[in-house]
Amino acid sequence: MTATMTPLAPADLAGRLATGKAVLVDIREPDEFARSHIAGARSLPLSSWESAHLTLDPDADVVFTCRTGMRTAGACDRLAARVQGEAFVLEGGLDGWARAGLPVETNAKAPMELNRQVQITAGLMILAGVLLGTFVAAPWYGLAAFVGAGLTFAGVTGTCAMARLLMLAPWNKARAA
Numbered sequence: 001m002t003a004t005m006t007p008l009a010p011a012d013l014a015g016r017l018a019t020g021k022a023v024l025v026d027i028r029e030p031d032e033f034a035r036s037h038i039a040g041a042r043s044l045p046l047s048s049w050e051s052a053h054l055t056l057d058p059d060a061d062v063v064f065t066c067r068t069g070m071r072t073a074g075a076c077d078r079l080a081a082r083v084q085g086e087a088f089v090l091e092g093g094l095d096g097w098a099r100a101g102l103p104v105e106t107n108a109k110a111p112m113e114l115n116r117q118v119q120i121t122a123g124l125m126i127l128a129g130v131l132l133g134t135f136v137a138a139p140w141y142g143l144a145a146f147v148g149a150g151l152t153f154a155g156v157t158g159t160c161a162m163a164r165l166l167m168l169a170p171w172n173k174a175r176a177a
Helices: 010-018 030-035 070-075 074-079 095-099 114-135 138-157 161-167 170-176
Strands: 005-006 022-026 059-066 087-090
Touching: 005 010, 005 074, 010 087, 030 095, 030 161, 059 095, 070 087, 070 161, 074 087, 087 095, 114 138, 114 161, 138 161
Parallel strands: 005 087, 022 059, 059 087
Antiparallel strands: none
């Protein structure tokens, strides 16, 4: 049986939060939450969902959010199962909230989300491999193939060596502490 969550427009959520009738649960990872979030949101990463303790006011509406709404939609069964009564999802996630002109707490000093760092680094390495292979020497295509194989391995196993290396970068040290 597939659980569903009722979509809630950003303006509706803002009204419920202002009156204390809703609790907002942000399911993004801690590095994403540290960079930007809706004031008053509780961080409860989806990756630690099974071991997390969700204690909420039973009279409050529970509203889940992520960045765009895709993660909440993909995990609606897991999320809704932890809520007594009706569960809600913020339409468009944090991005929809911002598009509606509502305030977002942002910490520009927080490191960029690790997933985005991996995407940028992998993309640049693949582009460099293709360009160097085309204009310098064919063996450089191996760099693009190596990164592609690494991304495939990361997707299959859930272990990303590039992310582990990037966590050691100086700009990410504050997150590791």
